[in-house]
Amino acid sequence: MSNNDIIPPEVLDDNFYHSLVHCASRSDVKTILEIGSSSGEGSTDAFVKAIRNRPDANSIKLFCMEISQARFEKLSAIYKNDSFVKPYRLSSVGVNQFPSKESVIHFYQNFPTKLNIYPLDQVLSWLDQDLSYIASSGLDACGIDFIKKDQGIEYFDMVLIDGSEFTGHAELSLVMGAKIIALDDINAFKNFQSYQALISDPNYKVIAREVGLRNGFAIFEKVS
Numbered sequence: 001m002s003n004n005d006i007i008p009p010e011v012l013d014d015n016f017y018h019s020l021v022h023c024a025s026r027s028d029v030k031t032i033l034e035i036g037s038s039s040g041e042g043s044t045d046a047f048v049k050a051i052r053n054r055p056d057a058n059s060i061k062l063f064c065m066e067i068s069q070a071r072f073e074k075l076s077a078i079y080k081n082d083s084f085v086k087p088y089r090l091s092s093v094g095v096n097q098f099p100s101k102e103s104v105i106h107f108y109q110n111f112p113t114k115l116n117i118y119p120l121d122q123v124l125s126w127l128d129q130d131l132s133y134i135a136s137s138g139l140d141a142c143g144i145d146f147i148k149k150d151q152g153i154e155y156f157d158m159v160l161i162d163g164s165e166f167t168g169h170a171e172l173s174l175v176m177g178a179k180i181i182a183l184d185d186i187n188a189f190k191n192f193q194s195y196q197a198l199i200s201d202p203n204y205k206v207i208a209r210e211v212g213l214r215n216g217f218a219i220f221e222k223v224s
Helices: 015-024 043-052 069-078 101-110 120-137 143-151 168-175 189-199
Strands: 031-035 061-065 085-088 158-161 180-184 204-210 217-222
Touching: 015 043, 015 158, 015 180, 015 204, 015 217, 031 043, 031 143, 043 061, 061 143, 069 085, 085 143, 101 120, 101 189, 143 168, 158 168, 158 189, 168 180, 168 189, 180 189, 189 217
Parallel strands: 031 061, 031 158, 061 085, 158 180
Antiparallel strands: 180 217, 204 217
């Protein structure tokens, strides 16, 4: 599967979807960053559903990050009439913030997760594919930092980390301090380290979690 293929949504009418709706409905959540929006029919739908039902919808901003050209175009078309949706065709992080092949191999061999369903060679081919796509797109920069500067935001109210299989931990380091941090795929390379970091951080508490749903999810809230 290439990075420009339209893929079916995974977060759809399940406990993670409904937890995202609940969090995005909170009056203290005004800025939301969604890392890995795809074509907008999964978690994006949850966020939009919540915001459309809010009386303060005009004051909310949902920043949607998607680097795939085809998925980005479909995302933008679906939500063209929702002014609070702000699509960005960017890589969340730069190529230099991706893990090395050696660190992916070490993880694969020492931390059994759902990722081990797939042969190691296939996993490494995904890494090569992601790096090649970013390089060929001319978007080798840290998109999270770009949005922060573009919007004058220091900390987002809510962040969903559900982008590339290989960038979850790097993304977490850039959004720490957010009021709510949602992680998908905590039983894979994507967010295994991020989950371990947040579960041991006294500044955050778990408010929703289901390790057995697909590759597991968890949502954390910053302790006041």
